[in-house]
Amino acid sequence: MRIAMIGTGYVGLVSGACFSDFGHEVVCVDKDAGKIERLHQNIMPIYEPGLDQLVASNVKAGRLSFTTDVAEAVKGADAVFIAVGTPSRRGDGHADLSYVFAAAEEVARHLDRDAVLVTKSTVPVGTGDKVERIVRDTAPNLTIRVASNPEFLREGAAIEDFKRPDRVVCGVEDEGAREVLAQVYRPLSLNQSAPVVFTSRRTAEIIKYAANAFLATKITFINEIADLCEAAGADVQEVARGIGLDNRIGRKFLHAGPGYGGSCFPKDTLALLQSAEQCDVPLRIVEAVVSVNDGRKRAMGRKIIKAMGGEAAGKTVALLGLTFKPNTDDMRDSPAIAIVQALQDEGATVRACDPEGVEQASKMLTGVEFCEGAYETAKDADAVVIVTEWDAYRALDLKRIASLARNPLLVDLRNVYSHEEAAKAGLAYVGIGKASRPVGLPQTARAAS
Numbered sequence: 347m348r349i350a351m352i353g354t355g356y357v358g359l360v361s362g363a364c365f366s367d368f369g370h371e372v373v374c375v376d377k378d379a380g381k382i383e384r385l386h387q388n389i390m391p392i393y394e395p396g397l398d399q400l401v402a403s404n405v406k407a408g409r410l411s412f413t414t415d416v417a418e419a420v421k422g423a424d425a426v427f428i429a430v431g432t433p434s435r436r437g438d439g440h441a442d443l444s445y446v447f448a449a450a451e452e453v454a455r456h457l458d459r460d461a462v463l464v465t466k467s468t469v470p471v472g473t474g475d476k477v478e479r480i481v482r483d484t485a486p487n488l489t490i491r492v493a494s495n496p497e498f499l500r501e502g503a504a505i506e507d508f509k510r511p512d513r514v515v516c517g518v519e520d521e522g523a524r525e526v527l528a529q530v531y532r533p534l535s536l537n538q539s540a541p542v543v544f545t546s547r548r549t550a551e552i553i554k555y556a557a558n559a560f561l562a563t564k565i566t567f568i569n570e571i572a573d574l575c576e577a578a579g580a581d582v583q584e585v586a587r588g589i590g591l592d593n594r595i596g597r598k599f600l601h602a603g604p605g606y607g608g609s610c611f612p613k614d615t616l617a618l619l620q621s622a623e624q625c626d627v628p629l630r631i632v633e634a635v636v637s638v639n640d641g642r643k644r645a646m647g648r649k650i651i652k653a654m655g656g657e658a659a660g661k662t663v664a665l666l667g668l669t670f671k672p673n674t675d676d677m678r679d680s681p682a683i684a685i686v687q688a689l690q691d692e693g694a695t696v697r698a699c700d701p702e703g704v705e706q707a708s709k710m711l712t713g714v715e716f717c718e719g720a721y722e723t724a725k726d727a728d729a730v731v732i733v734t735e736w737d738a739y740r741a742l743d744l745k746r747i748a749s750l751a752r753n754p755l756l757v758d759l760r761n762v763y764s765h766e767e768a769a770k771a772g773l774a775y776v777g778i779g780k781a782s783r784p785v786g787l788p789q790t791a792r793a794a795s
């Protein structure tokens with residue numbers, strides 16, 4: 347198959363590289379000439395484990411190339427994927443579809459034969475119909491079949507998620523598009539590694555938003571249960587295990603924390619609410635999820651201040667981790683942003699470190715002192731706070747942290763450690779959804795039981 351990928355952001359670049367690794371011939375396009383030039387030198391625009399090797403090996407094999415020229419990329423293509431951004435429109439939370447529509451029109455202008463145009467970008471229900479109208483008006487003499495193929499990959503695990511997905515969803519309105527997408531994903535169905543679900547285009551568009559909204563709901567649910575555990579003297583990790591072992595609930599996405607962030611959940615939940623409002627079907631559960639999650643991020647700042655005795659003025663807080671999750675440099679909607687603001691508003695000085703996120707963070711956060719590594723950050727701190735659960739913070743020398751800090755206090759917003767581990771190192775400990783003192787049996791006995 348010959349594939350063109352329009353947009354070389356997260357989804358476009360990872361999908362393009364993985365399709366070429368499947369054996370397809372892929373041309374990735376981007377308007378940003380600097381980005382394409384850097385890709386020619388195998389410099390990745392994003393931090394994603396394993397991506398540079400994957401790109402290099404497929405470029406070397408002659409299956410993957412990069413260009414700024416849409417006409418060149420779509421020439422002879424069997425399938426053209428649109429993977430451009432759909433940011434939240436300022437003010438109303440609608441997905442901004444201008445890049446998708448512009449890309450569809452440009453592709454239709456340059457296609458030299460019938461092809462399938464596949465939307466990979468996350469788009470509200472009904473967008474496929476609009477794209478179809480655009481391409482029909484632009485290229486009335488060609489048959490351009492429009493399909494929807496939402497992407498479910500996670501940052502930091504993107505290649506694995508793409509190559510070993512739980513499922514692939516293809517929304518098609520005709521047999522031609524179905525055949526082309528079946529060929530594109532043949533390597534996955536051959537190994538029977540993933541079910542390829544064919545459905546209608548509108549259904550596929552809703553599946554993407556429903557999946558993200560459901561996952562955001564699951565996280566928000568356990569976060570509220572965590573607050574209840576704290577107040578009632580229970581342990582949210584054990585509650586998560588206790589409910590998650592029920593297969594109907596499932597164990598994944600039940601880690602209580604400082605609230606979800608990133609480029610997808612916040613934007614997609616808002617866009618789903620907008621679509622629902624337009625259809626006059628209010629989604630009250632999703633509305634609650636969005637507002638509870640927003641409130642939670644700032645509440646984490648207050649939690650840290652409370653742990654320091656209620657006063658922030660003149661105190662120094664050391665934040666370990668800034669990105670919205672580990673293994674990414676992405677700071678978009680990271681809880682760290684609201685936490686820093688809440689602490690600074692109350693007069694605290696903030697020091698911080700992150701293995702990959704400092705470059706982005708330094709553009710978004712003012713007045714923060716960025717440090718090299720956990721120990722330098724912890725120096726003279728009144729509270730050391732784990733914000734993001736990077737591996738580098740999972741095996742800290744807690745005694746060293748205790749001796750470096752001015753006040754030996756560990757606030758663990760990701761439940762990486764326990765009361766007992768912290769106490770052994772001489773640190774006071776505040777986790778998420780854990781009673782202020784360990785409940786019942788000691789942790790080790792509980793784990794064994």
Ligand code: UDX
Nearest residue numbers: 497498499500501599600601603606607608610670671
């Ligand atoms: C998400 C979806 O998982 C993916 O399918 C979709 O394509 C894009 O959005 P991503 O944003 O990369 O992927 O990250 P994910 O690993 O899902 O985490 C999202 C947020 O939820 C992070 O802030 C993370 O810290 C938080 N989270 C996740 C929790 O707080 N608890 C959990 O149990 C899981």
